[in-house]
Amino acid sequence: GQNIDQPTEMTATEGAIVQINCTYQTSGFNGLFWYQQHAGEAPTFLSYNVLDGLEEKGRFSSFLSRSKGYSYLLLKELQMKDSASYLCAYMDSNYQLIWGAGTKLIIKP
């Protein structure tokens, strides 16, 4: 079956750090993706993890634990433009993306 969960909404302060968690349950796994989606726009690719560990890309980092079915997206030095929805998705055995519902991140000054 398809089961992937992430918080609906999070609030953080400009300049701070925020961690968005994502858990999933699947029998077939080919990697986990994070996308950013601003209101009214299409999603844009942020990161991909297929092996356990942390992948760092500038202010954004993504972590994966396959044994725990767990990933997180870490955003550092938050900026107002980071206000968006963050979507996690895992790729199943058919190479199809299974999407979470998205986490709306609100950045306050």
Next chain:
Amino acid sequence: GAVVSQHPSWVICKSGTSVKIECRSLDFQATTMFWYRQFPKQSLMLMATSNEGSKATYEQGVEKDKFLINHASLTLSTLTVTSAHPEDSSFYICSARDLGHSSNRPQHFGDGTRLSIL
């Protein structure tokens, strides 16, 4: 990087009109393209998977006769919303995956089409 072009970006039309949306991969070949629909403040919902040279695979609850998909070449897929009604108003987004099945190639998204049916 890879670019997916989606056209048109905005459509406003009367109820009963059929609307065609195009999705093109500009710098790579895509045997598989995906069509999503997203209602306000909701997540992406996969409508169908479009396969070049064969029939599309529709998700449960999506009417194949209403949402016609054609994937005639490795760079173009079209979605036609036939006899559109106000409840079909939504944000439609296509995405494409590189020709290879390497799992480290993400889906690349078009900019989306906002469809408003009056």
